[in-house]
Amino acid sequence: MTLDARIADVTEAIVKRSRETRARYLDGIAKAAADGPYRAALSCGNLAHGFAGCGGHDKAALKGQTVPNIGIVTAYNDMLSAHQPYERFPDILRAAAREAGAVAQVAGGVPAMCDGVTQGRLGMELSLFSRDVIALSTAVALSHDMFDAALYLGICDKIVPGLVIGALSFGHLPAVFVPSGPMPSGMTNDEKGRIRGLYAEGKIGRAELLEAESASYHSPGTCTFYGTANSNQMLMEIMGLHLPGASFVQPNTPLRDALTRAAVSQALAITRSGNGYAPIGQILDEKAFVNGIVGLNATGGSTNHAIHLVAMAKAAGITLTWDDFDRLSAATPLLCRIYPNGSADVNHFHAAGGMGFLIRELRRAGLLHDDVLTVMGPGLSEYEKEPALVGDEIVWRDGEAESGDASVLRPVAAPFQSDGGLRVLDGNIGRAVIKVSAVDRDRWVIEAPARVFSTQDGLEAAFRAGELDRDVIAVVRFQGPKANGMPELHRLTPALGVLQKRGHKVALVTDGRMSGASGKVPAAIHVTPEAAHGGAIGKIRDGDLMRLDAESGRLEVLVDAAEFEAREPAFEETEPQFGMGRNLFAAFRAAVGPAEKGASAI
Template structure:
């Protein structure tokens, strides 16, 4: 086996050492749960009768045999194009389970909101905490404790992290994630981007913009840009929680159905009653989490995972921070450019070699852990393959030896850039994430006067009034988890991009979120501590910044600082919590949330994780 890169080895050793006690406590809990919940026959007859009552033809198998029973936890709804295909999955999965002498039940559904629908709207303030709601809903589904394994149906932004977090608390069982695949490619990404910018400049109307958007988001399946949803799928393969090559096979195709069938059959093999038990708690270890980080960096994936990865890790007793991501980024080369970082979408990426090519390159170059336990037979080596149909049989062949498109996918020996493009910037304004892979290198350092706002709508108003036509660092504060649930701030991308195109030096500093769909403007995002005062009443430094303060942001040196003395200043008053759209129901989650670097979670913080 190729020797591991020394930086990756060092980060791995550091994470394992830092997590020693918490990981041991987690594994001890999972061992006790396995002993305590090892056999549903320990349940009373009335309990079991309730569990079997709706199973119809499967009742005799469940009640009078030792057959395996699988929980299906589904994020189906037909509001999300990516999740619409899941409506037909459970009935098919029950048939696939019967083929191997097992049964399956929909144990529960979890909420699944679309950030594309709520982008820039009030509902976006529920988005981050929907992840915790999904984790808790997963726990409710699994609390029936009559299952031998978990089949998890989820794809999009907060849904996969939430499913992982919830399922890990039942890690004495095996878990298989089953995707549904991306929609076919629509209009060219450059054409869509051009129409968006023309609309922002007032040169085309809303009807033309809507036609353009619907030409892109047009049918069932995952949106095809490489944002958080598709980054989720990439990470599930890097962690070994999905079948090899299954992320980007289109919905409603024979190959997609064959992969779903194979996933159910594999779950039967790796369950605690199967021939090759592989509990999730053993699959998701420190190396698997770091593989997810490495895949994120190598492919230029969503910066949302700077928040989700620490949260998922905590659910498994693993402590991950942004310094770990920064150090990994210095060693992991960028080998993929997928829209919005490149011109082609995930369908083009898959056709060019996809995840099989990426994983084989990373493991082969000593840039990822090849020795992790996965759900697939053969470990990480199996993930250097891709699925095909040979007649009606599912087969796996070696991924292409050469990239099918060197403008999108390159070998580790000849990357697009030598680092992974996600930097930690820090200083007297706190710690934040800077996604350098999307930004031209000459813009990695910006020093300019600040203009401070408390909402993205205020930024838009100032832009329209011509007040930002100058070198400027736009500060948008009171957007963190405790303030308003940390919504994504993509209303900022078009106006800031226009200012940059006019030749101004422009940067963004915010305690809010941006994702893998973020643009070309240098940005320090997810700033922590956030502006709103913490539980002890201490405000974050962003609350002390004033218009005109010079801010220096530099990805080269990892700097985020205001060139002013903040001592003695009175913090700006926080806006009153917004009401409506159910936001008031999430007040307890805002009040209990910890910082973005820890995952921005009330559930984990208050749960002692």
């Protein structure tokens, strides 16, 4: 298998620009590793505090200071369907550790908010910053220096990126990420979208909408559409931090529990006392991040990762740019149709061959780096396999040679499209990202007059008043990280979708985010510089002719260049951001960097 030259070129560019920062990072984790064993350096008082809450067996083992101790960092709460199954996991993990002659302790918890609950609400303005809070909380959990490895329990949007950033700050520790799996399939995604559209038009009421939503999100497990949460799971597997085939096994099943127990065995195998020391700071190198971006494009994954992967890489001393995403997208065929890129959900994807098939196709086509380190050891060949139970024991078997459903998952030789799911747009209002994998090709180019808003409420009011029932590019600004924390604007999808179904040319341009499930309406998002930072998106006026061109990668206001340059950008007088805890995040808004740099405040 020869690596595709385009993949090699992007990787080399990343390595070159990251050389100094990556070297400093690796030097730092090497020094941290050399200071071990960690508990041996603790005073007797320190150590006694560290195991005072343990049962007799674990306390005796830790007193001896010779057995491995695994820290569990959990994002459990029982409001998030994806995280409710984690309630059982610590007991499973502790029992598995004891059986292996080790100890496992819950080192700490991290917050986990649900973007599905906060969409369109003030709480969504905390969502992106929660990633940095999770990273900080992870560092606090591990700061006791009691552990030889760590297990990370997290699934959803900002939670996995935050856990990764925190884990990389303890990059000398081996790490295994432990998923909980998706809920069973409920109402079809097409039907859910149809009912949302009817509600947006006022043709059905709240009771009918709630019934549909409840039939879609109906049980413990990850939401089954391919948004940020499930994109996270794909990334953790293709980047080598999950066990093979672990991402999309449903919760509360024998196989799921067996994979959870196996995570302990694998974590122990890669500690310094095991046979193949593999700290997370070495696993997540430049090649692993390139593999992640290739996987994101091949599956039509979440646009949120144009922000998150940049921030995650920075924590490992690696500098990614949006141009890397764009170049890798051009080299990567789209192999999956999972809602919103199609009608199937992640359960259908998993049944069609899932991650094993996807990785095999990309790897054998030379589109993935195989000379990488994973929690399973060197290389990605183990990730072409599928887990199965033989009695109570888990085994990995070769996956199916052919896709079980070519409408969901295809080989490299017959892709859905020859390039990937993301594009970077550039022009006279700045740079943006667009997810094209779900957008019909005849809508990749939209030219229409602008209608400018500074709030989601303003756009929805104009829609209800019939003011947008025409060709329109809706500009929603002052939604960037510095303005208000960069909320997702998925609440706008039904209204814009209705306009598009009426035959109008419609697009969204915003310095905010769209949901990881952004779909059929062309959306140029993450516009940077943002309006609150004086960006040119603040110069757009109602009626300006705009052109969004995903074919050529351009995003432009088609007005006289001199006139546009002379305009003063809009300035919004905002009330103090109070309520839903937003006032506590003023320091984050003041310190946050631009979306293209990862929108990080730490």
